[in-house]
Amino acid sequence: MKIGIIGTGYVGLVTAVGLSELGHEVTGTDIVxxxxxxxxxxxxxxxxxGLDQMLKKNLKQGNLSFSSNLNKTILSSDVLFVxxxxxxxxxxxxDMSFVEEVSRKVAExxxxxxxxxxxxxxxxxxxxxxxxxxxxxxxxxxxxxxASNPEFLREGSAVSDFLNPDRIILGxxxxxxxxxxxxxxxxxxxxxxxxxxxxxxxxxxxxNSFLALKISYINLMSEMCEKTEADVEQVAKGMGFDPRIxxxxxxxxxxxxxxxxxKDIRALTKIGEDLGINxxxxxxxxxxxxxxxxxxxxxxxxxxxxxxxxxxxVLGLSFKxxxxxxxxxxxxxxxQELIKEGSFLRLYDPKxxxxxxxxxxxxxxxLLYAKSSYEAAKDANALLFITEWDEFKKLDLRKVKExxxxxxxxxxxxxxxxxxxxxxxxxxxxIGRK
Ligand code: NAD
Numbered sequence: 527m528k529i530g531i532i533g534t535g536y537v538g539l540v541t542a543v544g545l546s547e548l549g550h551e552v553t554g555t556d557i558v559x560x561x562x563x564x565x566x567x568x569x570x571x572x573x574x575x576g577l578d579q580m581l582k583k584n585l586k587q588g589n590l591s592f593s594s595n596l597n598k599t600i601l602s603s604d605v606l607f608v609x610x611x612x613x614x615x616x617x618x619x620x621d622m623s624f625v626e627e628v629s630r631k632v633a634e635x636x637x638x639x640x641x642x643x644x645x646x647x648x649x650x651x652x653x654x655x656x657x658x659x660x661x662x663x664x665x666x667x668x669x670x671x672x673a674s675n676p677e678f679l680r681e682g683s684a685v686s687d688f689l690n691p692d693r694i695i696l697g698x699x700x701x702x703x704x705x706x707x708x709x710x711x712x713x714x715x716x717x718x719x720x721x722x723x724x725x726x727x728x729x730x731x732x733x734n735s736f737l738a739l740k741i742s743y744i745n746l747m748s749e750m751c752e753k754t755e756a757d758v759e760q761v762a763k764g765m766g767f768d769p770r771i772x773x774x775x776x777x778x779x780x781x782x783x784x785x786x787x788x789k790d791i792r793a794l795t796k797i798g799e800d801l802g803i804n805x806x807x808x809x810x811x812x813x814x815x816x817x818x819x820x821x822x823x824x825x826x827x828x829x830x831x832x833x834x835x836x837x838x839x840v841l842g843l844s845f846k847x848x849x850x851x852x853x854x855x856x857x858x859x860x861x862q863e864l865i866k867e868g869s870f871l872r873l874y875d876p877k878x879x880x881x882x883x884x885x886x887x888x889x890x891x892x893l894l895y896a897k898s899s900y901e902a903a904k905d906a907n908a909l910l911f912i913t914e915w916d917e918f919k920k921l922d923l924r925k926v927k928e929x930x931x932x933x934x935x936x937x938x939x940x941x942x943x944x945x946x947x948x949x950x951x952x953x954x955x956x957i958g959r960k
Contacts, residue, residue: 533609535610553590559594608645780860834867835870839930840860899926923942935952
């Protein structure tokens with residue numbers, strides 16, 4: 527069985543490498559030649575721990591290859607995993623134009639039975655549209671199936687998530703499609719849930735929206751903590767002991783970002799509203815999340831009073847640790863606000879600086895990219911923590927204090943213990959704690 531991966535971004539590249547690691551013969555394809563060129567040479571265009579080594583290993587073994595020729599990849603594959611982007615449109619709905627484009631390409635190149643698998647996060651009922659599109663554009667009577675196999679990997683631990691999944695959701699209609707998918711995921715047969723396609727599509731959106739909801743919930747509680755003597759870290763800990771709640775995704779902070787949660791919660795809201803369902807629950811979670819930025823900027827103002835001409839060190843640019851992804855990262859919005867206020871910023875991140883330079887070019891007079899946290903902190907009137915990289919947790923805060931103009935920390939991720947930092951002589955502000 528030959529597998530083609532269409533779209534080798536964060537999900538597609540990990541899927542291509544992961545499926546080849548499971549022993550399958552895989553070809554990855556993308557419209558961006560540079561990504562294909564790099565992957566063919568064993569270089570990943572994204573930072574993802576462990577991916578580089580596994581890519582090199584499978585290229586060498588010969589069961590993984592890359593091609594920028596989409597038509598050829600479709601022609602030579604039995605199974606096609608669609609991993610293209612499904613970004614947000616202005617009205618909140620998912621932009622399905624890349625998926626439609628790929629469906630037409632599949633139709634044009636349908637030379638034998640193919641199973642088309644949606645791996646991208648798509649609205650419920652998308653498979654019906656893919657099926658219709660392929661049927662409309664195909665030039666022969668050749669049979670095909672469409673199935674859904676949503677991806678649950680997390681950036682930063684994508685390789686281990688792919689190789690140790692907690693569940694494999696397979697939405698399929700025909701026995702043939704089910705059998706093919708079961709064979710591909712044979713290794714994880716104890717974790718497979720087979721559903722109809724609508725259900726599989728909805729499981730992904732429902733999962734992401736629920737996680738987003740959980741984060742917004744604890745952030746709402748953090749506001750309550752700030753107005754009382756409660757401590758949000760302990761509230762979360764106390765809640766998390768209850769197995770019905772669980773400890774994960776109860777970290778108060780600057781809210782969720784990234785290319786998934788913000789767009790997925792809005793897409794599900796739009797899908798529900800189009801179906802006549804009141805989706806205010808999800809709208810509120812989104813509102814609470816968006817509000818995190820202004821609440822945080824107010825904290826900075828509370829510490830510095832006037833932001834104009836203040837030197838501010840910004841540590842952590844990626845939307846979460848262990849990734850270089852800055853899509854919908856809270857850092858972008860915080861930086862925009864501070865630039866508007868007239869502050870001078872020194873930015874630092876272990877992996878996301880190159881991506882950030884595309885959003886805020888180095889030439890911009892109000893900002894400077896530092897080579898380390900200490901360089902960013904030099905002469906700063908305040909130090910912001912936006913992403914909780916391990917590297918920041920290990921900082922020598924005494925050294926940081928020595929180089930700063932004013933020892934003020936505004937920690938957006940509750941990285942440090944307030945008592946410890948204050949004992950070192952810092953003025954310390956965090957989220958939902960005194
Ligand atoms: P991405 O933007 O990194 O990758 C998409 C890739 O598709 C790009 O490389 C793009 O060049 C390519 N592409 C677009 N049109 C194409 C075409 N016609 N032919 C071939 N390639 C084409 O996006 P991503 O983060 O990998 O996400 C992809 C999908 O997976 C989205 O629906 C997303 O919601 C979902 N998802 C993402 C994650 C994540 O953590 N990033 C996790 C689970 C699910």
